[in-house]
Amino acid sequence: MKVFHDIQTLRVFLDDIRREGKNIGFVPTMGYLHEGHLSLIEASVKENDITVLSIYINPTQFGPDEDLDHYPRDIENDKKLAVDAGANVIFIPDHHIMYKNNHVTYVQVNGLTHQLCGQSRPTHFQGVTTIVSKLFNIVQPNRAYFGQKDAQQAIVIKRMVMDLNMPITIVVCPIMREADGLAMSSRNTYLNPEERQQATVLYEALQKAKALIDSGERSSKTVKAMMTKLIHTKPSATIDYVSIVGADTLEDIEILEDNILVALAVKIGKTRLIDNLQMEVLAYVH
Amino acid sequence: MKVFHDIQTLRVFLDDIRREGKNIGFVPTMGYLHEGHLSLIEASVKENDITVLSIYINPTQFGPDEDLDHYPRDIENDKKLAVDAGANVIFIPDHHIMYKNNHVTYVQVNGLTHQLCGQSRPTHFQGVTTIVSKLFNIVQPNRAYFGQKDAQQAIVIKRMVMDLNMPITIVVCPIMREADGLAMSSRNTYLNPEERQQATVLYEALQKAKALIDSGERSSKTVKAMMTKLIHTKPSATIDYVSIVGADTLEDIEILEDNILVALAVKIGKTRLIDNLQMEVLAYVH
Structure with a gap:
């Protein structure tokens, strides 16, 4: 498995993959992987030649009083789990690589983002659609995998992809649950x-x-x-x-x-x- | 020269071009071509294997009291001029193909779009960045060409491409002028x-x-x-x-x-x- 921390090196690697005519599957995550994430990786491995996992705790999808600073992380364990599930590439960018100081561009999906989670988290989905757009442009996958657990997120991303004609198929995978039914998170x-x-x-x-x-x-x-x-x-x-x-x-x-x-x-x-x-x-x- | 009216057929054609390892240059326009547009096509022809021209009068960049309905058009003459300038592909989508009824997604470049032309045309640049994002995702060019005549547009698009990590080089070409100095438009x-x-x-x-x-x-x-x-x-x-x-x-x-x-x-x-x-x-x- 290959681990990349910067955009340019990852691009060069993936350009070669594409030139060989191989399909790329992509699983964007914030890390601290559980079986829900692993089911996305496994779905991607089945359908694509190469599976790229990204681990990035995206600050723009957290509100000011939310748990950005305490969001759980365990990169070494994530790497082990990802390789066992069949991921070929992990992209772990630093924050200063993903957002330049003068970053001002956002992708907004109106009408689907103010209700449900958007009501108590008003800037959350703008953060999600913006980082997902960035990651899509960096990885340029054929397919990208999201969990039904974040149902609104999946619907918003599907709409974004359709509205902006992104050349990517969005695959939504079922919720994974603990034995007593609690959705994994x-x-x-x-x-x-x-x-x-x-x-x-x-x-x-x-x-x-x-x-x-x-x-x-x-x-x-x-x-x-x-x-x-x-x-x-x-x-x-x-x-x-x-x-x-x-x-x-x-x-x-x-x-x-x-x-x-x-x-x-x-x-x-x-x-x-x-x-x-x-x-x-x-x-x-x- | 090939003319496409629908997205899917164009995608299939361009996918083959890419698979051959060829570079794609892209010149998005609203048609009624003049020497300014032709200079963009010529710049693209010099630097790429294939040059795609799009002609689409994008309604979302016009304000309610602007000249959308009267914007000049002459598709047949545009085709002749484009082929003479060396364009290989023209994409002329119908409106219902570019914006579905339930379109809700917009790309916004904050901080650079409220002043200058953005002051009297408050939704103009959101319309521009959204349609350009869509066209970029459809054509997936290596390089895209814009005129310095629309200086703010060029600056906004360059920022969007940088902020969203779009894998595209933006080339800005000089203003073309009539003999007495009037900028071509x-x-x-x-x-x-x-x-x-x-x-x-x-x-x-x-x-x-x-x-x-x-x-x-x-x-x-x-x-x-x-x-x-x-x-x-x-x-x-x-x-x-x-x-x-x-x-x-x-x-x-x-x-x-x-x-x-x-x-x-x-x-x-x-x-x-x-x-x-x-x-x-x-x-x-x-």
Whole structure:
């Protein structure tokens, strides 16, 4: 496996790969890899000749009071996990390489970025789309892999790629979960044992929402009320949002129908966790 | 010469060109070609194996009261001129191909786009950077060519390419002028004979500014006052701006020094014309 820290050397290496007619798969991450990331690498390895992993804790997607300084990192372990999963190249740029002092250019996806996570994190998605654009232009992959865990991120990036005609296929891979259902996240490491146990309420709320919808419930309000009530049974939980939106528009819906996204963000203690469930709902026939 | 109207067919054609190891030069235009455009094509032909010209009147760079509907067009003549200048490929997309109904993604270069032309055309540069990003992703050129006539546009695009790590070299070519000094522009066709004659005042003002600076003047205010006074001698002229800015920052400067851009936009009758002069100024030694 090759490790690159600067853009120009990586470009030269990948230009050669492309000249050989090989396909490049790309998995952008902020490191502290878990099985969710590894499933993206494995998906890329299956579909491409070369898989590039990037590890970069992108400051522009963190708000002023968020956990940028404390975001967990373990580069040496990441390298081991990545090579075991089949990655061929790791790109670990320094901050001063990614953002020059006079950086002023941002990519914005309007209409899909102010709601859900965008409500409490107003500059988050602009940071994501900008760094992903930069990384795409550096790596120039054929395919790039993102997790369904960050559902809004995946939808925003797919829209960006379509709107800007980026010559890249976006592949979204399923959420990976712990045995008790908690969605894997680098931030799970922040949880103390008690919080860790209570954190399962996110998945539990989604499962109960699914059961309710499967049983015929079509009122968004009713489903969200049930989820909210359940989450409030956990003393360490504070709800950021519990939303049901159209999976294409990300706009709130009242009557559940077609392709919907049930999404939630809950603080467990000081740790903000997200989870979601995308499902196709048939119109209810009386 | 090949003419393409849809993105996918063009992509397939250019992918083959790239696979042969050939370099692609790109000249994005809004058509109604004049010698300014042809000089860009010729520069590209010299430096690349294949030159792609695009002709697309991009609506997102026009304001609501601007001349989108009346922008001059003559595709058949453009094709003849382009092939004579050596272009190999022309891309002429329809509007519905370039912007889908649900288009929401924009590229913004903050700090360089609110002043000069951005002051009276507040959404202009966002439209330019977005369409140029799209065209770059479609054509994936090695080099792209822009005219110094649109000085702010060239500076904004160079910054965008640098900030987003686009793998493209931006080449800026000199302003082409009519015999009497008027900068070539597709919009010159709007001028009636009397206006056409008065329009030379833009270049005249720049020439006099240069002479004044060359003679030792270092006060931006004094130079701009001379230019303004001169332009006001033409009854059909209305000044949009007369500015002297740092050529990198585009911020107003009071004392002329280093790399400066003297830029102006003047309405001659109803036609808005721009011109500029970039020059290196030595600090004045008493």
